[in-house]
Amino acid sequence: MKEIIIATKNKGKAKEFIDFFLEYDIKALSLLDLPGNIPDVEETGTTFEENATLKAEQISELLQVPVLSDDSGLEIDALNGEPGVYSARYAGEEKNDQANVAKALNNLEDVPMEKRTARFVCVLAVAAPGEKTTLHRGTCEGTIATKPRGNNGFGYDPIFIPQQSTKTMAELLPQEKSDISHRANAIMQLDEWIKTL
Numbered sequence: 095m096k097e098i099i100i101a102t103k104n105k106g107k108a109k110e111f112i113d114f115f116l117e118y119d120i121k122a123l124s125l126l127d128l129p130g131n132i133p134d135v136e137e138t139g140t141t142f143e144e145n146a147t148l149k150a151e152q153i154s155e156l157l158q159v160p161v162l163s164d165d166s167g168l169e170i171d172a173l174n175g176e177p178g179v180y181s182a183r184y185a186g187e188e189k190n191d192q193a194n195v196a197k198a199l200n201n202l203e204d205v206p207m208e209k210r211t212a213r214f215v216c217v218l219a220v221a222a223p224g225e226k227t228t229l230h231r232g233t234c235e236g237t238i239a240t241k242p243r244g245n246n247g248f249g250y251d252p253i254f255i256p257q258q259s260t261k262t263m264a265e266l267l268p269q270e271k272s273d274i275s276h277r278a279n280a281i282m283q284l285d286e287w288i289k290t291l
């Protein structure tokens with residue numbers, strides 16, 4: 095089976111990539127699957143595009159193979175787009191999903207439902223040694239619930255209600271999430287590239 099390296103250490107993302115690539119008969123390996131300790135890439139960019147590029151290019155350079163990276167996050171309109179590129183580290187460097195969710199809910203405490211609009215953004219970068227990196231952006235519009243609901247998914251899924259749904263992303267089945275998610279919308283743009291693998 096063909097393989098592709100995903101430059102991520104996020105288990106939730108890795109699981110979604112494994113499922114997506116299985117449909118193409120390709121095995122997706124995350125940095126958690128590789129032997130040795132792959133160093134963390136410092137996400138010093140101020141945009142999803144910059145951070146996705148940093149992750150894909152540094153890991154591709156290190157491993158000397160084509161690499162796909164994902165930089166993603168949640169933009170909440172009432173918080174001027176926060177947490178945005180800082181989504182993973184919103185409540186601190188330890189990247190605690192529950193603490194991040196609690197902080198977002200707390201900051202939205204008095205914001206009424208009609209003003210709780212938000213979107214998930216996913217930017218994928220494809221990097222290969224000696225080649226120009228390409229970027230692909232997908233989004234998913236929705237609103238922020240007043241309380242977390244559901245146990246599927248990861249990150250901010252328990253408080254994100256996609257536009258098409260009354261359930262939170264964490265109440266959807268994995269297949270239902272991947273029908274509408276920001277990540278799925280970005281991955282669809284890779285169709286041609288995947289066929290070249």
Ligand SMILES: O=P(O)(O)OP(=O)(O)OP(=O)(O)OC[C@H]1O[C@@H](n2cnc3c(O)ncnc32)[C@H](O)[C@@H]1O
Nearest residue numbers: 102103104164165166167168181182248249250251
């Ligand atoms: O950088 P890598 O190693 O890929 O892992 P990460 O968790 O640090 O990933 P990001 O830097 O891209 O930060 C994205 C954060 O945005 C949130 N996020 C991204 N996609 C999401 C999704 O599909 N559902 C819920 N939350 C998501 C989640 O909290 C992530 O930690």
Ligand SMILES: [Mg+2]
Nearest residue numbers: 104137165182
């Ligand atoms: Mg990260």
